[in-house]
Amino acid sequence: QVQLVESGGGLVQPGGSLRLSCTASGTIFGWDMGWYRQAPGKQRETVASITRHDSTNYAESVKGRFTISRDNAKGTVYLQMNSLNPDDTAVYYCNAGYMDEVWWGQGTQVTVSS
Numbered sequence: 001q002v003q004l005v006e007s008g009g010g011l012v013q014p015g016g017s018l019r020l021s022c023t024a025s026g027t028i029f030g031w032d033m034g035w036y037r038q039a040p041g042k043q044r045e046t047v048a049s050i051t052r053h054d055s056t057n058y059a060e061s062v063k064g065r066f067t068i069s070r071d072n073a074k075g076t077v078y079l080q081m082n083s084l085n086p087d088d089t090a091v092y093y094c095n096a097g098y099m100d101e102v103w104w105g106q107g108t109q110v111t112v113s114s
Helices: none
Strands: 004-007 010-012 019-026 032-038 045-050 057-058 065-071 076-081 092-098 101-104 108-110
Touching: 004 092, 019 032, 019 092, 019 108, 032 065, 032 076, 045 065, 045 076, 057 065
Parallel strands: 010 108
Antiparallel strands: 004 019, 019 076, 032 045, 032 092, 045 057, 065 076, 092 101, 092 108
């Protein structure tokens, strides 16, 4: 059973930055990885993704502000979030896909508030 553990969330002021990390219980080589978020009363949405070939994709709302990256040797995917605003407040979830299997982390809270 694969386990994904997110970290790095917290409270940040508007305009600030955070870096989220998602570490898998094993290697992520060959996996497609992604970050999703869910705000109160809203559906979970895709934030950013990175394929096993290092191709990235971003939601329009975070383009130019967020950067997804991966370190296969460390089994970790990152989400660098800059210029945060209150609309970015949500629980952020890590997602991993390999073949027909999909795994989710438990989520980490990001709150953007002054």
